[in-house]
Amino acid sequence: METPNSNLVQLGWKPFFSKQVSAEEDGRCQPVRVMSVHRGMVTVLGDGIEDSISSSLPVPGGPEDRPTVGDWLLIDRDSWKLVRILDRTSLFKRPAPGDDRRLQLIAANVDTLFVVTSCNQDFNVARIERYLVVAREVGVRPVIVLTKADLSTDPAGFLETASALQPGLQVELVNGRDPESVARLAVHCNVGETVALVGSSGVGKSTLVNTMRGSDSIVTQAVREDDGKGLHTTTVREMHRLGFGPAGGGWLVDTPGMRELQMSEVTAGVAEVFDDIVAITLECRFTNCTHAEEPGCAIRDALGRGALEPQRLDRWRKLATEDVLNTGIAATRRARPRKARKRQ
Structure with missing residues (x-):
């Protein structure tokens, strides 16, 4: 494929994907990235394209042969029909809730995983380790993000405990409502880079995303005072454009709260x-x-x-x-x- 334009580069297009496109496909197909997934449809973004298309492949394949958020697709330039899914640099998946025989695809082509937990009763070493295991298996760099530092009486204690889980593990202590505090995450969100956000409900993921986007468009909900838990506020896996910090311009995948992340082949x-x-x-x-x-x-x-x-x-x-x-x-x-x- 010829040298991609700046629009594709900003979306996260890399040589890894270019090498997969044949000369014949380059002439009749256009690459687009999946921004969100809905029942039977995906919202895609590309050079001059922003629309919802069918997620059905011409020839159905295995359990991983369906688009998920973050995927790069080749679509027909004339009909905009899905031709194929390009190979992924990474893929987060899990057994589908209620049916261990099926797979649920969570996000693809992620560079960094933000493991979000708050400095209160939600902080759970075993749960954090589960996320770290999945990140290491997929080959994505994990970064633990400790939220609600401003509400904690001992944020340094949470920071020390999290940092001790693995040598060299990056841990960021932030106040999700403070843009200056959240700005320290910008180093992981350079142009074309993709980060995914995981963590249980009530840890402040939606608040953090709003601050990183400079918007309050994502609904947030209060946390119960007795146990620090909250309700699920994110119901659709989708990508958000980031533009904060001097090196901003990356993408962030927000996923529904996953209190219990069941693992498979890790x-x-x-x-x-x-x-x-x-x-x-x-x-x-x-x-x-x-x-x-x-x-x-x-x-x-x-x-x-x-x-x-x-x-x-x-x-x-x-x-x-x-x-x-x-x-x-x-x-x-x-x-x-x-x-x-x-x-x-």
Whole structure:
């Protein structure tokens, strides 16, 4: 494909996508990016195009062969019909709520993941680690964003706890209503860069997005004082144009609040987030050690010496077990006949 114009570059077009477009496709197709997803339709934006089109592919494919927010599509220049979805640099997905046999696509072609949590009762180490595992598995850089710092009596304590979860992990402490405070996130939102925003309801995601956009168009809701939880205010996954800060111009994907993010096939992500525990297991006498009663168990030794926190070990066990279970479900899903899938 010829050198893209500035409009496509601002949308996030990169050489990775250009290399996928053949000369024949370059003549009859136009690249567009998915801004939001609705039932059977997607809103797309491209060079001279901003419209809603059908999300149906000419030839239906597997569970990942459907557009999601952030995707790059090739559409016919004349009919504007979807021709195909370009390969993704990253894809966030999860088993569909209520049906582990189906996949729900969350966002594609994300560069950075903002893991948003507030400096109150919502702060939950286990939940943060789940997001970190998914980010590492997908290959997207995670940044923990601690909101409501202005309402906390000990924001430094939350900052210290979050920073200790992984070496080199970036953590930003912000007041979501203060543009100057939020401006420190601009470094992750350069022109053409895409960040996704995840976190449970009530942590201030919508407030943060409004400040980053310089708009109050996204509805926000109050948080219950007794437990710090809020209602879901974002119901559609969509991309927002950002223009704050000296290097602004990136894109942000806002997703519905996901209090429980079920994981699927994230073995590498679990190993990276809990690399300290994995390193200890390599010192066990037996390679198939269950870390229960076997002699020469390095995990039990580390626990006895106080070198490993029991709570962190429990979280690792839980996530590793969940990954094994969901990986098995995913393998079964892929092995099912196509006709069986159509009946779901």
